[in-house]
Amino acid sequence: MSIAAPGRAAYVSLLGTTTLGTLASTLMSAPINDIGADLGAAPSQMVLAVSAFTVAMVAVAPVAGWACTRIGATRFLVLSLVLMVLAQVAAASATGLAGLVAARAVQGVACSGIPPAIHQGLLHFWPEMRRRSMAAWASAIGVGQAVGPPAGGLVSDAVGWRGLFLVYALVCAAGLLCLLRFVPAVPAVQQPVEVGGTAQLVAGAGLLVVGMTWAGQGGAPGPSAALVGAGLALLGWALRPRRPRGHLLGRGVLRDPAYLVSTAAAAAGMAAMGITLVSVPLYLGRDVGLTAGAIGAVTAAVAVGMVLFAPVAARVARRVGAGTTLAGGLVALVVVPLAVATLEGVATGPGVVLPLAALLLLLGCAIATVQSMAAVVLLGSVGASSGLATGVHNTGRFTGLATGYAWVAVVYSAGSPALVHTGTAVAAAATLVLAAAARARLPQSVTSGGVGRASSESAST
Structure with a gap:
């Protein structure tokens, strides 16, 4: 039996939020050249606007996973979509590359906790459907991958790249209303967190993905290897088996x-x-x-x-x-x-x-x-x-x-x-x-x- 299972609208709303998160990473791929020309940024510089999303998402994921448990998955998703709306408006208002990169990083932060929050919500309401709900979750990711690039190109051609971000902000706002209307609260779980170890996780993950991104953009091998090595070292130290307060992730x-x-x-x-x-x-x-x-x-x-x-x-x-x-x-x-x-x-x-x-x-x-x-x-x-x-x-x-x-x-x-x-x-x-x-x-x-x-x-x- 499901635990206080809500209706199909709640199920669709949760899966739709997954699609929204995937769309956030793919929408700007089609108009990226138009954005670069308008902001006076070279193609190599525009890669920063794409990679900033991934870097932020990777670095914040550990904290986001804890936060969605700590405050409840539904409440966390609501906050994520609020942040996403604000970040899309900021991207539409960017006057230079730095502003766009910052807005894209905030979008990555907003998306970082969507997967664990969706998992928690689906498992809480429909525990006996875990295989089917995880399959539907994977399909929702595929929908975002399929729709994102062509939709981004069509909307950008119609209303411009700034209008694209604003239209997506409205779509996220609609998703937010669906969450508030149809998805009941998932109970929060009081889980302690070790601040120092968690900070090491965030820093290590961030350095690791920055190093790989730097290498991918043709950066010098030495600094890239140093960043990756430092990231791995921090992650290893944070996740070491013996810590004064026990293992960071739990026994x-x-x-x-x-x-x-x-x-x-x-x-x-x-x-x-x-x-x-x-x-x-x-x-x-x-x-x-x-x-x-x-x-x-x-x-x-x-x-x-x-x-x-x-x-x-x-x-x-x-x-x-x-x-x-x-x-x-x-x-x-x-x-x-x-x-x-x-x-x-x-x-x-x-x-x-x-x-x-x-x-x-x-x-x-x-x-x-x-x-x-x-x-x-x-x-x-x-x-x-x-x-x-x-x-x-x-x-x-x-x-x-x-x-x-x-x-x-x-x-x-x-x-x-x-x-x-x-x-x-x-x-x-x-x-x-x-x-x-x-x-x-x-x-x-x-x-x-x-x-x-x-x-x-x-x-x-």
Whole structure:
């Protein structure tokens, strides 16, 4: 039985908030050149406006995870959307690059806690539907990926890039009203937080992603490596097993195979998305000669696959278990990127478009499977009850995306599609090995399926 389960409007409102968060990161990709020309910023400088969102989101994720537990998931989402509305208005009002970068960073802060808050809300109201709700969550991400770039381009053409930010502010305000109207409060949980250790987490995550972003923008290897090294050192110190007040994330979290597998899988899935959505458009534009509109149509196949296949993954998981379904998704994340690399390496001209779109559709199916099942595995872990632990999990997720961006920027100039897409395959293969090694220690709720559980979830809808 659900715990005080509200109606379908609440379910849609929570998933819609996920889509809003994804839209925030993708809306400005289409008009980015127009924005740069208006603000007098070079293309390399405009990358800062894109990366500022990711850097802020990664750095703040640990604190955001704790905060959404501490004040309640629904209240946290309301505050996030209020901040998002203000940040969109600030972006629309920017008179220079610095103002836009600052506004984008605030948008990243607003989005940093949306995933754990959505997870908490869905699990609280519909605990017996965790596989189905996590699949719907993955589909909501896919919707944001699919709609963001074309919608951003159309709205920007109609009302200008400043109008784009203002229109999105109105959309966020509408989402805010839906949350207030339809979603009951999720009870807050009083969780203490160690300020010093949490500050180390935030600083370490920030330095890590700044270092990777700097490398991705062609920065000198020395400073990039120093930033990454300093970030890893701070993260390691904050998460060290023995602390005067006990482990920062709670006892046993970093020894829990479910937590480790879910975090690694989430990072691998986001790295696959980052690598694909940056490298494939570069290939289609430079080597195939497609227009921006055609490139958007081809790469939308990834998002279409995510939207369509996530419910299928949930049904498969009810039969064979989330762990087995996750493993299948990881296998696909190894095989499909290598197929994409092979195709890009041997095919030229417009004839590559249809087979590439088909492979990207399969890749979207794999990403949806990995993302949704990683969330299911996380909910069965020791860290699921700790807001800080879920925040660190999402730091890993977002860092995977930043790593994917940086990987493409560093290796694409080598001119080898195999090298670019091997990054996705290696990340997925490493996670698959980790999952296989940990399988015997995963909880039964992760490894088991069964018709009984499927019937329970079906009856709930």
